[in-house]
Amino acid sequence: MGAFMPYSIIPPQLFSVEDYEKSAAKVIDHIAWSYLVGGSGDELTLEWNKQAFQRIQLQGRVLNNFEGANTKLTLLGNTLPFPILLAPVAWQKLFHKDGELATMQAASAIGAGMVVSTMASTLLEELAEQATKPLWFQLYIQADRTFTAELVKRAELAGYKALVLTVDAPISGVRNREQRVNFRLPQGVSSVNLEGMHVVNNTANLLESPLFSGQLASVPTWQDIEWLQSITSLPILLKGVTSVADAEQAIQLGVNGLIISNHGGRVLDTLPAAIELLPRIAEHVAGRVPILMDGGIRRGTDILKALALGANAVLVGRPYIYALAVAGAVGVVHLINILRAELEAAMVLTGCRTLADINPSVIWQS
Numbered sequence: 001m002g003a004f005m006p007y008s009i010i011p012p013q014l015f016s017v018e019d020y021e022k023s024a025a026k027v028i029d030h031i032a033w034s035y036l037v038g039g040s041g042d043e044l045t046l047e048w049n050k051q052a053f054q055r056i057q058l059q060g061r062v063l064n065n066f067e068g069a070n071t072k073l074t075l076l077g078n079t080l081p082f083p084i085l086l087a088p089v090a091w092q093k094l095f096h097k098d099g100e101l102a103t104m105q106a107a108s109a110i111g112a113g114m115v116v117s118t119m120a121s122t123l124l125e126e127l128a129e130q131a132t133k134p135l136w137f138q139l140y141i142q143a144d145r146t147f148t149a150e151l152v153k154r155a156e157l158a159g160y161k162a163l164v165l166t167v168d169a170p171i172s173g174v175r176n177r178e179q180r181v182n183f184r185l186p187q188g189v190s191s192v193n194l195e196g197m198h199v200v201n202n203t204a205n206l207l208e209s210p211l212f213s214g215q216l217a218s219v220p221t222w223q224d225i226e227w228l229q230s231i232t233s234l235p236i237l238l239k240g241v242t243s244v245a246d247a248e249q250a251i252q253l254g255v256n257g258l259i260i261s262n263h264g265g266r267v268l269d270t271l272p273a274a275i276e277l278l279p280r281i282a283e284h285v286a287g288r289v290p291i292l293m294d295g296g297i298r299r300g301t302d303i304l305k306a307l308a309l310g311a312n313a314v315l316v317g318r319p320y321i322y323a324l325a326v327a328g329a330v331g332v333v334h335l336i337n338i339l340r341a342e343l344e345a346a347m348v349l350t351g352c353r354t355l356a357d358i359n360p361s362v363i364w365q366s
């Protein structure tokens with residue numbers, strides 16, 4: 001990995017997520033960059049996530065009164081000043097020497113919800129100890145269920161307020177961009193929260209099917225949801241739901257929230273754009289549990305569109321990592337403020353005083 005030199009202040013001329021992306025491309029080395037920006041297969045879903053937002057047009061409104069306007073919401077008992085959370089992103093020390101610690105400081109400073117990845121490069125306890133705002137923990141159920149149960153207990157003990165169970169990546173996506181640069185973790189960056197775990201070696205030999213005879217034996221199933229509920233009292237959200245049938249099954253099992261997501265186009269290529277998946281599922285769920293979505297959000301207008309089409313809140317992934325790489329915690333605060341200000345501008349111009357006012361009428365119907 002080459003040395004990179006993030007700024008200690010916000011560099012001038014950064015006004016949008018795209019500006020941060022361009023700036024980040026200059027400070028992140030090309031191997032970590034390929035891991036960050038890449039998707040799976042031909043990266044079609046990755047592109048569609050952004051393009052689908054761009055195709056949706058808005059309906060403007062004028063002359064509204066904005067007294068008392070705000071973007072506050074309550075989500076699973078947490079009060080948030082705005083509906084933008086930081087999505088779980090693995091190994092953030094790849095992008096800044098302070099990694100998740102800097103992201104957590106930014107989230108705490110600005111009051112943004114943050115979801116800490118199972119694959120974080122910083123101890124979950126260290127983050128929770130220093131956070132001044134509640135954190136959520138993203139769980140990848142490990143082949144070693146005993147270790148997984150201990151991990152959940154650790155998150156609970158450390159004060160995490162919810163578990164985000166990622167269910168869309170039981171196997172890794174076909175990540176050609178990572179393969180082409182031979183992506184490996186450099187010295188000093190690792191999944192520190194999984195240290196000491198028994199690693200099950202279940203790779204198939206060459207005469208067997210590469211996947212079906214190997215690791216699938218230990219991938220999570222619906223039964224693991226009930227198991228997880230039996231070992232924790234934390235609310236559980238499923239991240240990576242893309243079908244109405246799975247959303248219904250999750251609700252029947254008593255899951256507390258859903259995150260509509262295609263993992264930022266990183267697992268199954270040619271899944272539809274996340275914003276296209278959202279309306280059908282939201283309509284079916286009909287408010288029974290909160291719905292979050294992520295994938296392709298780069299502008300405040302994208303957030304408005306997601307809320308109009310049924311999300312209670314959104315998460316952003318790559319955008320805040322660009323800012324982390326460019327200017328550490330200060331950059332992340334700035335980036336989130338940019339999106340927040342853009343959302344407020346979009347609300348004003350579509351006549352929405354609060355999040356409750358955002359509904360499908362803000363979307364242009366031709």
Ligand SMILES: Cc1cc2nc3c(=O)[nH]c(=O)nc-3n(C[C@H](O)[C@H](O)[C@H](O)COP(=O)(O)O)c2cc1C
Pocket residue numbers: 035036037049087088089090117118119138166239261262263264265266294295296297315316317318319
């Ligand atoms: C570099 C990188 C690492 C990620 N690591 C995780 C992870 O550890 N757990 C997880 O549930 N999702 C992970 N994701 C997916 C994000 O949580 C999120 O779904 C996605 O980035 C949203 O799309 P966006 O980047 O277009 O905002 C990762 C995404 C990226 C870009």
Ligand SMILES: CC(C)CC(=O)C(=O)O
Pocket residue numbers: 090119169263266
């Ligand atoms: C270590 C990976 C499984 C983390 C992840 O979810 C991703 O890179 O998209």
